[in-house]
Amino acid sequence: FGASQVRTIEQPCKKIEIIDDHIIITGTGQIGLGQRFTEIVDTYWRQNGFRSKSAIQACRELCALGIKDFISTNAPKGAYGSLVAFAANGRFSLCEFAVDDFQPELKTDNIWYVAMGSGQNIGDPFLGLIRRIFWKDTPPKISGGIFAVLWALEHIIDLNPGGIKGPPQMAVLENSKGNFCARMLEDNELAEHRDSVRSAEEHLE
Numbered sequence: 647f648g649a650s651q652v653r654t655i656e657q658p659c660k661k662i663e664i665i666d667d668h669i670i671i672t673g674t675g676q677i678g679l680g681q682r683f684t685e686i687v688d689t690y691w692r693q694n695g696f697r698s699k700s701a702i703q704a705c706r707e708l709c710a711l712g713i714k715d716f717i718s719t720n721a722p723k724g725a726y727g728s729l730v731a732f733a734a735n736g737r738f739s740l741c742e743f744a745v746d747d748f749q750p751e752l753k754t755d756n757i758w759y760v761a762m763g764s765g766q767n768i769g770d771p772f773l774g775l776i777r778r779i780f781w782k783d784t785p786p787k788i789s790g791g792i793f794a795v796l797w798a799l800e801h802i803i804d805l806n807p808g809g810i811k812g813p814p815q816m817a818v819l820e821n822s823k824g825n826f827c828a829r830m831l832e833d834n835e836l837a838e839h840r841d842s843v844r845s846a847e848e849h850l851e
Contacts (some may be wrong), residue, residue, distance in 0.1 A: 764808025
């Protein structure tokens with residue numbers, strides 16, 4: 647929390663929204679703009695936007711809808727950025743709506759990760775290192791992805807730039823026999839991955 651550039655208090659808050667068990671959305675920046683963009687994504691989903699369009703079409707339309715809404719109240723550029731995970735044409739899609747100008751960028755098999763917010767300067771290089779060591783030019787399976795993100799989050803939390811604290815919150819978008827489902831991960835599901843992180847760190851010590 648803060649007033650202008652002055653920080654006031656820290657307390658736990660929810661950073662991930664799941665829409666109808668199918669869409670994952672999170673963001674950085676002004677909370678009010680995040681609430682508005684979440685409503686835009688929710689409406690777009692319920693109007694079958696993701697089902698009837700290609701991934702890049704859907705992202706372009708969400709970008710236009712978001713910018714139009716932000717302009718309606720004279721919100722400045724650079725006040726909010728978002729990540730949206732969804733399925734389109736039977737494939738996983740992750741779109742970054744950049745903080746600077748809210749323009750969409752789909753992640754690919756070549757560049758499949760992204761960090762945002764006050765921890766980005768630590769998260770991006772750390773994820774890049776993990777990618778180079780474990781997966782090189784192919785994205786990990788879901789188990790490997792959970793491991794990588796959990797390790798990155800715990801690393802960022804330990805350094806605590808800009809007031810980032812635990813516990814980590816994580817969500818996954820899974821394909822079960824052609825049915826894509828989004829859900830939050832429970833702490834007990836992260837326990838095995840946390841053990842793997844500890845083992846990797848001990849091996850490096």
